[in-house]
Amino acid sequence: MTATRVLVLNSGSSSLKYQLLDMRDASRLALGLVERIGEQTSRLKHTCVGIGETREQNGPIADHDAALKAVAEELARDGIGLDSPDLLAIGHRVVHGGMFFTEPTVIDDGVITEIERLIPVAPLHNPANLTGIRTARALRPDLPQVAVFDTAFHTTMPESSARYAIDPRLADRYRVRRYGFHGTSHAYVSRETARLLGKDPAEVNVIVLHLGNGASASAVERGRCVDTSMGLTPLEGLVMGTRSGDLDPAVIFHLARVGGMSMDEIDTLLNKRSGLFGLCGDNDMREIRRRIDEGDQEAALAFDIYIHRLKKYIGAYYAVLGKVDAIVFTAGVGENAAPVRRAAIAGLEGLGAAVDPELNSVRGDEARLISPASARVAVAVVPTDEELEIATQTYALVGKSN
Ligand SMILES: Nc1ncnc2c1ncn2[C@@H]1O[C@H](COP(=O)(O)OP(=O)(O)O)[C@@H](O)[C@H]1O
Ligand SMILES: CC(=O)OP(=O)(O)O
Ligand SMILES: [Mg+2]
Numbered sequence: 001m002t003a004t005r006v007l008v009l010n011s012g013s014s015s016l017k018y019q020l021l022d023m024r025d026a027s028r029l030a031l032g033l034v035e036r037i038g039e040q041t042s043r044l045k046h047t048c049v050g051i052g053e054t055r056e057q058n059g060p061i062a063d064h065d066a067a068l069k070a071v072a073e074e075l076a077r078d079g080i081g082l083d084s085p086d087l088l089a090i091g092h093r094v095v096h097g098g099m100f101f102t103e104p105t106v107i108d109d110g111v112i113t114e115i116e117r118l119i120p121v122a123p124l125h126n127p128a129n130l131t132g133i134r135t136a137r138a139l140r141p142d143l144p145q146v147a148v149f150d151t152a153f154h155t156t157m158p159e160s161s162a163r164y165a166i167d168p169r170l171a172d173r174y175r176v177r178r179y180g181f182h183g184t185s186h187a188y189v190s191r192e193t194a195r196l197l198g199k200d201p202a203e204v205n206v207i208v209l210h211l212g213n214g215a216s217a218s219a220v221e222r223g224r225c226v227d228t229s230m231g232l233t234p235l236e237g238l239v240m241g242t243r244s245g246d247l248d249p250a251v252i253f254h255l256a257r258v259g260g261m262s263m264d265e266i267d268t269l270l271n272k273r274s275g276l277f278g279l280c281g282d283n284d285m286r287e288i289r290r291r292i293d294e295g296d297q298e299a300a301l302a303f304d305i306y307i308h309r310l311k312k313y314i315g316a317y318y319a320v321l322g323k324v325d326a327i328v329f330t331a332g333v334g335e336n337a338a339p340v341r342r343a344a345i346a347g348l349e350g351l352g353a354a355v356d357p358e359l360n361s362v363r364g365d366e367a368r369l370i371s372p373a374s375a376r377v378a379v380a381v382v383p384t385d386e387e388l389e390i391a392t393q394t395y396a397l398v399g400k401s402n
Pocket of ligand 3: 212213
């Protein structure tokens with residue numbers, strides 16, 4: 001019998017999302033999420049689709065190694081464990097692939113060394129991705145493990161958007177350039193948006209707004225990324241859950257020279273204690289909306305700053321693309337927070353985009369238009385599925401030879 005199952009691991013800084021898929025029809029056999037890894041209040045939520053059962057485990061899960069072992073136990077309980085002969089490969093989300101990795105790649109020791117080398121430019125993500133890879137390899141050393149890189153989709157960016165305005169020799173020596181992240185999501189969502197519009201991806205220009213805990217925007221021209229808001233690291237660009245996004249680089253010199261802060265302290269401040277959290281003490285958009293509804297001014301200002309930045313990127317990408325067919329919202333905030341979508345598009349009627357309040361208030365898992373039929377530029381909600389995209393790319397790479 002030919003093995004056709006792919007297990008996908010999407011390790012975030014403090015979470016592990018996973019799906020087990022049968023690639024004959026891309027159906028999900030199981031899926032789940034381990035949250036708050038490293039805290040006392042970790043939670044594992046596992047669903048076995050076949051049995052139609054969801055189980056939850058609460059209690060401390062120390063690290064990504066323990067998280068993956070707990071997931072492996074849950075899968076084994078459902079009779080679809082990692083020891084199954086039906087398992088063909090394990091696909092891993094790897095956030096930073098640098099200049100070197102532009103395609104999905106079968107992982108060997110050399111690939112691991114390269115992902116390790118990139119830790120300084122993805123300190124919140126690559127270490128977690130590596131732990132997932134190492135644990136999965138230890139559990140099934142015989143299986144192909146495939147890395148799918150967040151940076152890969154953005155390698156089509158022209159030099160005019162990928163380069164910073166610094167000495168190119170210095171930039172090349174230290175590999176300083178704009179790489180961009182969430183590429184697997186931007187690729188999947190821009191393609192699904194074309195499908196929603198009934199067009200070929202090569203016919204449409206799309207602005208994708210991936211708004212999760214980390215957030216990024218991209219300008220996709222005829223299926224190819226031409227600009228994105230994240231840069232050398234996932235810190236640049238939009239206001240995020242805990243990251244500041246864009247700021248004048250001189251803020252860093254000022255905090256060091258005048259504020260007496262060390263580089264590590266500033267790094268932690270900008271990556272982990274800024275963004276929505278830094279502005280109002282909450283990084284979850286649900287909580288921020290609840291506080292705004294109660295009249296909280298601090299939360300309202302945080303929301304306004306978040307929206308203002310988002311609008312600036314939408315405007316910038318209109319100019320970059322020249323012609324825009326669709327603006328699309330995705331990821332946790334983009335898919336669920338109607339007030340964010342309404343506020344980000346408000347006032348863009350002159351640019352052809354508008355949101356229909358009734359369509360915007362519809363909740364659901366389906367890709368859908370939220371603009372009135374008369375709008376020149378479609379506005380859409382398209383749920384992302386990084387795991388499906390990683391499974392598809394993994395299967396395309398190793399399924400052929402099986
Ligand atoms: N119903 C909702 N309304 C508003 N925001 C939501 C809702 N559900 C989730 N979110 C937001 O989505 C974020 C998580 O998004 P997600 O794409 O899963 O992020 P990540 O992959 O970075 O963990 C949460 O922090 C929260 O702000
Ligand atoms: C690259 C990045 O920011 O990823 P995430 O949103 O999963 O933190
Ligand atoms: Mg994410």
